[in-house]
Each structure stands twice: as C-alpha cells, then as structure tokens.
Amino acid sequence: MHCTADKRNATVLTSDMVPTGVYVNAIGGDCPGKTELEAALLNRGDVFIEYEPQARIEGDIQHLDAISPVTEMFRVIRGELPGRTADEQLTIFDGVGFAIEDFSALRYLYDLVNGDSPHRKLELIASPVNPKNLFDLAHDAAGQLRKVAGL
Template identity: 40%
Template sequence: MRLITISHLRQIIRRTGMDDFLRQSLSALEAAFSRWHEFRKSPRHATHYPHGVIELMPCADDDYYSFKYVNGHTKNTAEGRLSIVALGMLADARNGYPLMLSEMTLLTAIRTAATTALGAKYLARTESRHLAMIGTGAQAEFQLLATRQVLPIEQVSYFDTDPRAMQKFARNMAACAGLIPCRSIDQAIVDADMIITATAARLHNQLLGPGMIRPGSHIHAMGGDCPGKTELDPALLQQCKIVVEYLPQSLAEGEIQLSQETPIHAELWELVNGSKPGREEPLEVTLFDSVGFALEDYAVLRLVYQLACDLDICDDVELTPSPADPKDLYSTLLSP
C-alpha cells in the first residue's frame, strides 16, 4: 500500500507546480461531478462534541472506494493546533484492498479551493476581476490561487477579525498584485464581483445581508458547514440563484438549513453536465452554498494516487497481511 506523507505531497506539488496541480484538481473534480450518477453517495457521518466535530466522508464508484477522516475543532488554534486535520484512504472496490493512505489536511484545503473555482466557472461573470475575501484563515491562500485559475482576478480586498490572520495572508500572497487589506466587511465588498466567506465561528452569523450585494455578484459561502453554523442573512438567500453540492447534506449543514423553503436552482453536477444552466443574466446574484462533499475527496485522492505512481513519490508500507495461504492468517505471526 502506498503512503503519502506531507513530505511526499510537498514533493508532488513542487514537481507539478502549484498552479498546474490546482488545474489538475479542478479537472479531476469536474470529471467526477460529470458522472455523478455512477457514484454511491451519502451525507457525511458526524460525531458532535461540545468542543468540535469528527466526521467520516465516504464515496465510491464501481472501481474505487474512498473515505476521509476529518475534524473541526475551532478552538484548537488558541492551543497552537490546526482547527482541521484529515486523513484519506483510497481502496480497490473490486477486492476491498486499500491502495493508499494519504495526508488529507492540505488536500482538503486544495480540493475545497478547487470546488470554489469550479462553482465560479459556472456562476461568476467571466469578466470578474475583483475578489473580496471575508476570512483569511487556513483556507484563504488556496482559495485565491484556485479562483485565479478560472477568473481574471486583478484586485483582492480582504478582511478578518484577527489582524494576525490578515498579516499572514498578505505575507504568503505577497507575489499576487492587487491585495487590499480592509477594516470591515462593508469596505471589503465594495464593487466586488465575487465574494468568498470563509469564517470559522460555530454560530448563526449574518456577515452579508440584503442591500449589501451589488447586482451581478457571485457569492461563495463555505463557512457554514455544519448544523448551527451559517454566515448569511436568510433574507439574502431569497435574492440569489442558489446552487449546492448535495442537497440532503446542504439542508442539514449549509446556509439553506435556516431557510429550507428557499428554491434551490441546482446541484453542482447539473451545471457540469449541462442539464441546468449556470449564470444566465449579467445582473443576477448567484450563491454557491458549499459545505464540502466526499466526491471531492474521492477526486483528489484519485489524482494524487496517479501522480504518486507516475512520479514514484511515496512509501510502500505493509499494512495488510499477505500469507501464502489466504485461509492461514495465523501464519503471518509465525513469519520471521
């Protein structure tokens, strides 16, 4: 079985190039969503605690089975720990044998950003040049780099309640022109073509509301990703064309959890395969209510598995026994 550590992933991305890796991730996601009906899908299985959540996210087709272990503990950063860590598994569905165990913390950030870009490809105006970012935590850099793969972004206004997070974002993205630090959400979204909300507070917030969004904007709301956690005023949803990843999961975890009677235009796969249109009018306001779905993990795990094999960047580890007689498991303990 192949093991992909953080060091291996770093090597793969450096060999591939970050922009190219993001483009390949985007293509892998688009290909997976285009064959939506070939997958066995279910909402994630969540175990909730007062201080956080631990989730398992499975997805499979006839050839491969994948799952991700991921947590969400927003107070971890105060103790010097990441708020989200993850591991991913890819297995051969024909015999059940695991093929790869991979780091998934970085890959979750990358696939989440690629999903943002995929939504923007179908829902944002193609000439969108001004991106506003509300929240500059661990996801922010990935979000900007991925969005630039599909839109001609020239200006990035950003705001976070933590000045250190804003400084970190500016430092990491110093090579990107047009960065504009802002003192408030209102200042950041002025004249924005696309707005990304990526905050971590486990509350029903109202970061954006009616009257704040200019016609023609695209909103990507990704911070509302569990029950009891939203970022938008429910009244704003009534003014938007809304797209989700997987409706049963979004009804429980997305922005629409507080407004379940709000019409939903489509699931993302319907835009990808052309069965429903994305943006239809220059002045309509679009919303991708994104909570993250296991199909995205499947797609990026398949990509990393292929790249690891092609580039020979991985460790081979023995985590499943291989006795000469498959009915004699005990003999494994007797081997030298």
C-alpha cells in the same frame, strides 16, 4: 465576488451588502445552526450546492423552506441545468464540504500529474542555503514562477 469562510456562528453577509451581478462563495456554514448568509440574500440569488440533503441540514440554505429552489453542481457540470446565465445574476455557492468531490478532485489532479500532461514539480518545503536570509526564498520563488510561466 465575495468569499466567506468564517468559523464563527455569525451572519457575515447581509442582503444589503451584496449588489446584483455578484458571485458569493460561502464555505463557512458547515453544520446545523452555523450559517454565514442572511436568508434575504439567499432568497435574492440563484443558489448552487454540492448535495441537497446535506446542504439543507448543514449549509446556509438551512434558513430556507424545504421547497426553496437550489441547483446541485453536478447537474450544471453534466449540462442538465444552466449555471450563471447573465452578468446581472446574483449567484451563490453554498458549500458544506462533500468528501467524494474532494476525493474526485484529488484523483483527477493525481492522474493529471502522473499522466502525459505537461507540468512542473515545485518544491513546497524550503531548503534555503542561508536560513537567516528569507529574501533568498522570495527570489527563488519568483524565479520558479517565471520558469513555470515560460518567461
């Protein structure tokens, strides 16, 4: 797997850098003219996107012809089209950020946490007994993770 999230306007992955069978998660190209993936790489792989009209303008696929095939993720999730079908397949997710997906994911997690699903609340803000001893924080975090894992 390769994951790109570069804030610069620069090609960070070229076709010769990526062998077959790899999944590329490209989330840094997010406006017109700003891309991370070389067009040759996009042409080699099966490209999955969030929302085609937006991705054609802002995503890495702005390099491609308007008729170049892409698959919107909702079609895979609904079972209308296949996702990854073989180990040797090169798959590319060209994510530009789609607010309704972010909201839906947060709503799902909110409902999950506030429902009957088993979960454990973790402190995200440190409250160390001795703020000068950062090793206590690591020890406490390891203990919390063991509890969550049931160890």
